[in-house]
């Protein structure tokens with residue numbers, strides 16, 4: 679055995695979690711919201727819009743895991759997540775203190791319904807988000823397929839306060855300015871992207887729940903487009919349970935039917951969190 683090998687064997691091994699990855703970047707957006715990036719497991723393949731189980735080791739020595747939408751697109755070499763901070767939440771009360779270099783457990787088994795495969799071909803795609811429900815769309819908005827498949831891409835994001843829109847607003851801005859993305863997606867394709875942010879509890883240029891703005895027709899007027907119809911429009915929805923139920927009802931009234939991976943139709947829904 680050479681001296682170099684002996685030294686290598688004697689080196690204490692850093693304790694690693696099962697399926698551990700390293701945090702590479704953390705940004706706090708508000709006192710309730712933050713995003714972070716993490717190294718990507720070599721084995722992880724996913725479709726933009728899917729979610730995985732992530733977490734930390736619990737005090738009982740067992741992993742404490744929660745579902746998280748992957749906010750980065752499938753071509754990205756790292757993974758990005760956009761997270762709530764629940765002060766007494768078992769996971770996020772700890773997750774919010776993550777720093778660069780820390781370890782995070784990622785179970786490399788992506789699943790979910792907010793994928794292009796679950797929709798029939800259409801002309802215009804709507805992404806309807808509230809709160810952290812923006813996360814899967816942060817992935818899909820950076821995926822070239824979104825622009826290849828549709829003539830128009832509309833993302834609506836409703837939050838209580840203006841500060842809660844910032845992650846989404848900066849992402850949209852960066853998509854439009856990022857040279858690599860412009861090259862990947864094409865400037866002419868990115869021109870298809872329309873962003874419609876609204877707030878409900880703090881003054882902003884557009885106030886109101888997106889559901890009310892759809893019922894009144896205001897959103898279509900603001901965007902200068904025809905209302906939703908079954909031939910042209912496809913939709914993906916991600917928000918709290920009450921929001922999802924309400925928007926489902928509205929989309930069904932417009933003639934859209936709920937699809938799934940195994941049965942593509944005109945819209946799909948996923949919970950942003952369990953109430």
Ligand SMILES: Cc1cc2nc3c(=O)[nH]c(=O)nc-3n(C[C@H](O)[C@H](O)[C@H](O)COP(=O)(O)OP(=O)(O)OC[C@H]3O[C@@H](n4cnc5c(N)ncnc54)[C@H](O)[C@@H]3O)c2cc1C
Nearest residue numbers: 744745746747760761762767768769770810813950951953
């Ligand atoms: C399919 C799916 C995808 C998800 N993707 C994300 C994601 O991308 N980002 C994310 O932050 N969370 C996401 N969640 C929620 C996530 O799984 C956890 O619930 C969240 O991280 C809080 O974990 P916790 O252990 O701290 O508290 P928990 O015990 O899990 O939750 C405590 C309470 O906090 C509230 N809450 C939980 N999550 C949220 C949230 N995201 N926004 C507002 N209130 C919330 C609810 O009232 C919940 O009952 C997702 C959930 C599902 C089912």
Ligand SMILES: NC(=O)c1ccc[n+]([C@@H]2O[C@H](COP(=O)([O-])OP(=O)(O)OC[C@H]3O[C@@H](n4cnc5c(N)ncnc54)[C@H](OP(=O)(O)O)[C@@H]3O)[C@@H](O)[C@H]2O)c1
Nearest residue numbers: 808809810836837838877878879887888889918920921924
């Ligand atoms: N955001 C905060 O500042 C804050 C602070 C402390 C605690 N919390 C708690 O955290 C949890 C999640 O809060 P959150 O703000 O992240 O998410 P949320 O309650 O799901 O609200 C996000 C956005 O969705 C809108 N919305 C809710 N239900 C809707 C429906 N049925 N149809 C259309 N729009 C709907 C809300 O409008 P409305 O405002 O009209 O409901 C709000 O603009 C809640 O239990 C809340 O009490 C939030």
